[in-house]
Amino acid sequence: MKGKNKSPWAWIPSLYLAEGLPYVAVMTISVIMYKRLGISNTDIALYTSWLYLPWVIKPFWSPFVDLLKTKRWWIVTMQLLIGAGLAGIAFTIPLPFFFQATLAFFWLLAFSSATHDIAADGFYMLGLDTNQQAMYVGIRSTFYRIATIMGQGVLIILAGFLESSSGSEPLRIQVDASPQYTQSSLYIPQAPSVASSGKDLHFVADNEIVHIGTQGVSQESVQLFLQEIRELNQQNGFIPVEQTAAAIASQQTEEGWWSQSVSAPLGNWIQRHFGEKREATVSDHAGNVTAVAIRLSGKPEEGKERILNTTMNRGDRSISLIHGERLVFNESNWDQPAYMVFQIDPKLTTTSNAEFKGLSGNIPFAWSITFFVLAGLFFFFSFYHRFSLPRPDSDQSHSSLSASSIFREFSATFVSFFQKPQAAVAIFFMLTYRFSEAQLVKLINPFLLDSKDVGGLGLTTGQVGLVYGTMGILGLTVGGILGGIVAAKGGLKKWLWPMALSMLLTSATFLYLAYTQTDSMLLINLCVVLEQFGYGFGFTAYMLYLMYYSDGEQKTAHYAICTGFMALGMMIPGMFAGWLQELLGYYNFFVWIMLCSVIPAIAVALLKIDPNYGKATNK
8 A cells, every 4th residue: 555654643634624614614604604694594594404415415426436536536626626615605705696606606515525525434444444444433523523613613703803803893792690680671772872973983782781680571571572673673774574484384384184194193192102291381481681772873884884793702601692683784774773682591590691792894804704714724635635645555546437337337336235245234224223312312402401390401501502512522522532442452343232332321311311300410411421422432333334334346435325324314213303202201202212222222233243343453
């Protein structure tokens, strides 16, 4: 193998950073950018959801990556193409038709990124022996997660910094919540009085330190108050008038055949025989809200707009901005008050606070620079990987390919996948190994947030963010890295059962939490860390088996097909998890999750694996 002396540390971290960043750019950063640029929620949800399609259908063109050129060529080329797509987004953001133009480049980015994923995962198997694959599987997952954190954190911070540095002084509003403050803040404040100025325009709030009581108010009162505020902001042109998809859907109340003939009768039977007998009280209790009035200090130039984008800067995420995140001021409404509405989590009962920062800089400029930085990073990745990636002997392109031979090889790829030994058992394993987890993951956050009278733990949103954003990530990362280390020492076969059981049995932590409904944050954190560690440790076996089954002449295409089955195995159970939980209640739902663990255990028992796969050998 040429370049065999190159350390995997020289290319695995950077390769999986390059795999994760485009995905988070397409799926997350695009949503935030479009929101900041004033696109409606309806359009954002509709068009960005379709951007996930290339990752769903990537198994269908994975054979071409196997047939044409080398994996190394695909990686370097796709990174160049991703860089070009990111640069295209950066160039078109300032244009009047930016939404259509950037969406086109995001589509290019999505297909390039999905193709890069195919090549990168295939190259990982070609560039490493089976022992190294086991050793570094946790490392590659860790750097993929770092890419996700980097995309959602560092790049957003960069865009925010550029916004604040290119505009007027940021507007800062501190919201202090305490049980000592008055019961309700359901009144519309007066506009702040400011001296008109044509230069150095800035925003002024009627109160930069807002006090709000932790006592709750009724849902109906909050809805009426929000409706009144929304109408005022719409009348003055601070926010657009739009009919949301949710409002349209709410008009269609007729039940279909499936609901009448299948889901409703089946649901009634499940609830009658297995539903949790809990007298749930329907509460009209909502978190307290307060409004803040904002004005611009002077009249903007003709045809110019001043846009105020406000987000949380620091503090407790149990305090949130629920209306007025983006307010547009112009020459016709600058002397009218615009309103923001803040709300606290109804479960927050102690003193807390949060600071919100409003930025009014050049938003297109800020996001253009951010995407230029990201584009530059991918041009660097392409250049770096051209020299740092090894040149395995097995990474060869097919020569003398004609149109007919390509079609023949394409068909043979799918046929050979299903003709492998234990194909039916392998597909059963791919579809069911995450059967319990796929259901559990959909209901973890609702369980932590829901009140105790319906079986939840009654945590605030801030507490949930702390539990999963810190301790959960720690447990997941340690579990993944440790899984790779032990698998590299003993091999996949030796560690398959311990890993499978750790992934399945640690789900019992949520059964324990649902049974005790403890108030101890220490216990809750310990349970989450244990469950996430078990998932990270157990998921190592799943990834290694996909590599094991894919091994062969067409391993790149076969691995992509395996990931398609993996996605299907997550999608289908997740679709009915919420419906089932509502019928069973949380405690019985977690009992069901434990019972479901039998199915993956059966799949594991049926597998036949080479005892030496992934195991360290004496050379």
